[in-house]
Amino acid sequence: xxxxxxxxxxxxxxxxxxxVDLLVEEGETLALLGPSGTGKSVLLKHAxxxxxxxxxxxxxxxxxxxxxxxxxxxxxxxxxxxxFQNAALFDSLTVAENLCLAQDDENLTRGVSGCHQEAVxxxxxxxxxxxxxxxxxxxxxxxxxKRVGVARAIASRPRYLLxxxxxxxxxxxxxxxxxxxxxxxxxxxxxxxxxxxxDLDTAFEVGDRIALLYDGRIRALGTPDEMLANTDPIVMRxxxxxxxxAA
Amino acid sequence: MSAKLRAWLENVGNAALMGWAIARxxxxxxxxxxxxxxxxxxxxxxxxxxxxxxxxxxxxVTSQQTGAQFTGGLPLWVIGSxxxxxxxxxxxxxxxxxxxxxxxxxxxxxxxxxxxxxxQIDALYAMGRDPISFLVVPRxxxxxxxxxxxxxxxDFTGIAAGWGxxxxxxxxxxxxxxxxxxxxxxxxxxxxxxxxxxxxFGLAITFIACYVGLQGTGxxxxxxxxxxxxVVATTLALMVLDVLMAPxxxxx
Numbered sequence: 001x002x003x004x005x006x007x008x009x010x011x012x013x014x015x016x017x018x019x020v021d022l023l024v025e026e027g028e029t030l031a032l033l034g035p036s037g038t039g040k041s042v043l044l045k046h047a048x049x050x051x052x053x054x055x056x057x058x059x060x061x062x063x064x065x066x067x068x069x070x071x072x073x074x075x076x077x078x079x080x081x082x083x084f085q086n087a088a089l090f091d092s093l094t095v096a097e098n099l100c101l102a103q104d105d106e107n108l109t110r111g112v113s114g115c116h117q118e119a120v121x122x123x124x125x126x127x128x129x130x131x132x133x134x135x136x137x138x139x140x141x142x143x144x145x146k147r148v149g150v151a152r153a154i155a156s157r158p159r160y161l162l163x164x165x166x167x168x169x170x171x172x173x174x175x176x177x178x179x180x181x182x183x184x185x186x187x188x189x190x191x192x193x194x195x196x197x198x199d200l201d202t203a204f205e206v207g208d209r210i211a212l213l214y215d216g217r218i219r220a221l222g223t224p225d226e227m228l229a230n231t232d233p234i235v236m237r238x239x240x241x242x243x244x245x246a247a
Numbered sequence: 248m249s250a251k252l253r254a255w256l257e258n259v260g261n262a263a264l265m266g267w268a269i270a271r272x273x274x275x276x277x278x279x280x281x282x283x284x285x286x287x288x289x290x291x292x293x294x295x296x297x298x299x300x301x302x303x304x305x306x307x308v309t310s311q312q313t314g315a316q317f318t319g320g321l322p323l324w325v326i327g328s329x330x331x332x333x334x335x336x337x338x339x340x341x342x343x344x345x346x347x348x349x350x351x352x353x354x355x356x357x358x359x360x361x362x363x364x365x366x367q368i369d370a371l372y373a374m375g376r377d378p379i380s381f382l383v384v385p386r387x388x389x390x391x392x393x394x395x396x397x398x399x400x401x402d403f404t405g406i407a408a409g410w411g412x413x414x415x416x417x418x419x420x421x422x423x424x425x426x427x428x429x430x431x432x433x434x435x436x437x438x439x440x441x442x443x444x445x446x447x448f449g450l451a452i453t454f455i456a457c458y459v460g461l462q463g464t465g466x467x468x469x470x471x472x473x474x475x476x477x478v479v480a481t482t483l484a485l486m487v488l489d490v491l492m493a494p495x496x497x498x499x
Contacts (some may be wrong), residue, residue, distance in 0.1 A: 023264065048373050049371070049372070050369050050372055050373065070397070074375045075375075077372065077373060077374065077375040078374075078375045080373070082369075082370070082373040084366050084369070084370060084373075085366075086365065088366035088367050088369065088370040089367075089370075090362075090367055090370070091365075091367070092358075101374065101376070102374045152370075152374075156374070156375070197392060
C-alpha cells in the first residue's frame with residue numbers, strides 16, 4: 001500500500017504540490033491524470049525518495065519515506081520498479097548490462113554471463129527478442145527503449161510499479177502496446193501500479209481508478225465510470241475528450 | 248545571508264558529504280576496483296601522449312629561458328639545477344594536471360551531467376544502487392592510481408627534453424654542466440614531492456569533476472554549463488592547492 005499524506009513541495013516560489021492526499025490500494029492500477037506541468041512526476045518521485053517533501057510524507061508498506069534510514073530506503077526501492085519517461089537506460093551499457101544491473105546483488109556479482117538467462121526472460125516478458133541483448137540503447141527505437149526500461153523496472157520482481165508517462169512520445173500502435181503491457185504485467189505479476197499520464201486513453205484503458213491532480217491537489221478520484229459521471233467542470237473538461245474518443 | 252553565499256556554503260557542505268560518502272566506500276574495493284582499473288586504463292593510456300608532449304615542451308622552454316636569462320651572470324650548470332627544480336616541483340605535476348583536467352575532468356563532468364539530466368542517476372537510485380560507489384569512487388580512485396606514474400613519466404620527459412634542447416640552444420652548455428647542476432639540486436624528497444603533488448591534483452580533478460557533474464541541470468545547454476563550471480573550478484583549485492603545497496616542499 002502506498003499512501004501520500006498531505007504532501008507539499010515547492011521549487012522556489014513555484015508551489016507544485018499543495019497537500020496531496022492519496023491512498024493506492026494493494027493490487028490496483030491507479031492512473032494519475034493531470035495537465036502537463038502539474039507535478040504528476042514530482043509526486044511519483046516522492047514515492048521512491050528521489051525528491052524530499054517540504055511537508056507531509058509518503059508511506060510505503062508502513063515505512064515513512066521522509067524518515068527512513070538509508071537501508072530502509074534501499075529496501076523500499078528494491079520493492080518499487082520505476083519506469084522513467086525516457087526510459088533512462090544507461091547509454092554506456094548494453095541492454096544486457098542494463099538489465100543485469102537492476103537484478104539482485106547475487107546476480108550482479110556473477111557478471112553479465114551469470115544473469116544472461118534472467119535478462120532473456122525479462123525481455124520475453126516485455127515481448128522483445130533476445131537478440132537485442134548486445135545492442136546499445138542508442139541502437140533501439142523509442143518504443144523498444146521503453147520496453148527495455150520496463151524490463152529493467154521489473155528485474156527486481158517489484159511489488160509496485162511506478163510508470164512515468166509511459167506512452168508519451170510513442171505512436172498510437174506502440175502506445176497501445178505499452179497499455180497492453182501495463183495490463184498484462186498487472187495480471188501476471190500481481191503488482192500495484194501508479195501510472196502517471198496526460199494521455200486519457202491510457203488512463204481509461206489501464207486504470208482501475210483514476211485520480212486527477214489539479215492545482216497541486218487531488219481534484220477527483222474514482223473509477224473510470226465515476227470520473228465520467230463527475231459533474232465538476234474541471235473534471236468534465238478533462239474526461240470529455242476521453243468519452244468522445246470512447247464513443 | 249546573501250543567496251550567493253548561501254549557495255556557496257551549501258556546495259561546500261554537499262562536497263564534504265560526498266567526500267564522506269566516498270571514504271565510507273573505499274574500504275570495500277570489491278565494489279569498485281574492476282571499474283576503477285578500467286577507468287584508470289582509459290585515463291592513463293589515452294592521456295599519456297598529450298602529457299608527454301606538454302612535459303617535453305615545458306622542459307624545452309625552461310632550459311632555453313634559463314640559459315637566456317642566466318648566461319654571463321651565473322655558471323651554466325645552474326641551468327641543470329633550475330631545470331630539475333622547475334620540472335620536479337612545478338611543471339611535471341602541473342602540466343600533467345592541466346592535461347588531465349582538460350581531457351579527463353571535463354569528460355567526467357560532461358558524462359555525469361548528461362546522466363543526471365537524462366535521469367540515469369535517478370534510475371540508479373531507483374534501483375537501490377548508490378551512484379557514489381557505482382560512478383564516483385571508481386573515477387576518484389582511478390585518478391589517484393593514474394596520476395603518480397603519469398607525473399613520473401612527465402618529470403622524466405621534461406628533464407630529458409630540457410637537457411637535449413639546452414645542449415642545442417645554449418652556447419657552451421655541456422651534459423657535464425647539466426648533470427652537475429641536477430646533482431647539486433636533487434634530493435629524493437623533490438621526486439616524492441612531485442608525485443605527492445600529482446596525487447593531490449589527481450584527487451582534486453576527479454573529485455571536483457564528479458561533484459560538479461552530479462549537480463548538472465537542464466538539457467544540452469546545462470551539460471555545457473556544468474562542464475565549463477567544472478573546468479573553471481578545477482583550474483582555481485589546482486592553483487590554490489599549488490600555493491598551499493609550496494610550504495610542504497620547504498618543510499623537508
